[in-house]
Amino acid sequence: MSDNSVGKRKRVLSGVQPSGNLTVGNYVGALRQWAREQYNFESFFCVVDLHAITVPYDPLALREKTREVAALYLACGIDPEVSTVFVQSHVSAHAELTWLLNGITPLGWLNRMTQFKDKSAKQQVDSVSMGLLDYPVLMAADILLYQADAVPVGEDQKQHLELTRDIAQRFNHLFGDTFTIPDPMIPPTGARIMGLDNPTAKMSKSETGSEYHAVYLLDPPNRARKKVMRAVTDSGREIRFSRDPERAGVNNLLELYEALTAQSREDIEQQFDGKGYGDLKKAVAEAVVDMLGPIQQRYEDLTRDSSYIDNLLARGAERANEVASATLKTVRERMGFLEPLR
Ligand code: TYM
Numbered sequence: 001m002s003d004n005s006v007g008k009r010k011r012v013l014s015g016v017q018p019s020g021n022l023t024v025g026n027y028v029g030a031l032r033q034w035a036r037e038q039y040n041f042e043s044f045f046c047v048v049d050l051h052a053i054t055v056p057y058d059p060l061a062l063r064e065k066t067r068e069v070a071a072l073y074l075a076c077g078i079d080p081e082v083s084t085v086f087v088q089s090h091v092s093a094h095a096e097l098t099w100l101l102n103g104i105t106p107l108g109w110l111n112r113m114t115q116f117k118d119k120s121a122k123q124q125v126d127s128v129s130m131g132l133l134d135y136p137v138l139m140a141a142d143i144l145l146y147q148a149d150a151v152p153v154g155e156d157q158k159q160h161l162e163l164t165r166d167i168a169q170r171f172n173h174l175f176g177d178t179f180t181i182p183d184p185m186i187p188p189t190g191a192r193i194m195g196l197d198n199p200t201a202k203m204s205k206s207e208t209g210s211e212y213h214a215v216y217l218l219d220p221p222n223r224a225r226k227k228v229m230r231a232v233t234d235s236g237r238e239i240r241f242s243r244d245p246e247r248a249g250v251n252n253l254l255e256l257y258e259a260l261t262a263q264s265r266e267d268i269e270q271q272f273d274g275k276g277y278g279d280l281k282k283a284v285a286e287a288v289v290d291m292l293g294p295i296q297q298r299y300e301d302l303t304r305d306s307s308y309i310d311n312l313l314a315r316g317a318e319r320a321n322e323v324a325s326a327t328l329k330t331v332r333e334r335m336g337f338l339e340p341l342r
Pocket of ligand 1: 018030153157160204
């Protein structure tokens with residue numbers, strides 16, 4: 001019963017938090033893969049607003065960003081006639097399954113999560129929310145409700161995917177085979193784009209320390225160019241892919257270029273043989289601007305009529321709810337809850 005692959009397309013589920021401006025990292029690490037894979041899988045893409053309240057946030061911005069992220073999914077190529085696009089909090093099964101899974105998730109598993117350690121270290125110990133610790137269980141609920149076979153994400157979500165698999169396996173062991181065990185789907189290039197201002201830290205939409213940290217998907221071309229041209233490099237000259245932490249800035253620009261142009265590493269190194277960092281930055285900036293152009297054009301078209309996205313999200317929530325509530329019903333039965341009389 002946990003196998004939805006028999007005679008059917010396999011499923012994917014993924015999501016982005018509406019917690020800031022989407023970056024080129026989100027695009028090459030996640031959204032671009034979703035757009036490609038939606039024709040091979042039955043796809044569910046949600047805007048994970050419940051995740052976005054685990055750190056201090058502004059309610060007005062949350063509502064605005066939730067719509068913006070949904071519109072960007074479409075602008076990046078998600079076809080709402082092919083994939084189900086919805087908002088996590090519109091499907092109450094996500095919150096409910098989280099609570100049920102909390103009952104079988106050892107605290108030790110959550111304490112080990114590196115994202116929790118990183119994010120909680122940035123706050124006063126006493127103000128870290130319970131939600132931040134529980135965040136990966138909510139993510140597991142997102143995935144397991146849809147019996148997803150694969151989860152297209154960037155490298156940073158790998159540990160959360162492993163936890164999801166552990167929770168699913170534990171549940172299946174305790175209560176009988178219920179959940180599909182999902183596989184991470186991590187792109188071969190662009191799975192971990194680093195900050196332009198600090199190439200030792202992941203590029204993040206919630207990093208607001210420097211205006212040169214990330215290129216946002218809605219940055220005007222000149223701002224995007226300027227950010228790339230200001231990217232931190234080193235005092236060397238050689239333009240080669242490298243794991244040397246001293247050369248992380250140049251390597252990051254090369255990886256971004258590789259992800260955007262789909263050229264081989266040898267060809268890229270040859271292209272820049274004998275050239276300077278300025279040439280590399282110019283080429284990356286143009287590749288970024290070429291990628292942003294059509295996305296921004298579609299975004300403008302899609303958001304001209306503000307009810308379009310809201311209607312589409314209502315339709316998406318309906319479809320998502322059908323699938324999620326069926327799984328939740330099985331889970332409740334397996335866990336021994338008394339069904340109310342109807
Ligand atoms: P979030 O919102 O931080 O990021 C969304 C997606 O973008 C990828 N990503 C990156 N890829 C490459 N380079 C980067 N610098 C970069 N930054 C982000 C992320 O890996 C992610 O795929 N916990 C998730 C959201 C989530 C989720 C889910 C994902 C909630 N429930 C269920 C998949 C399935 C997160 O915070 O992603």
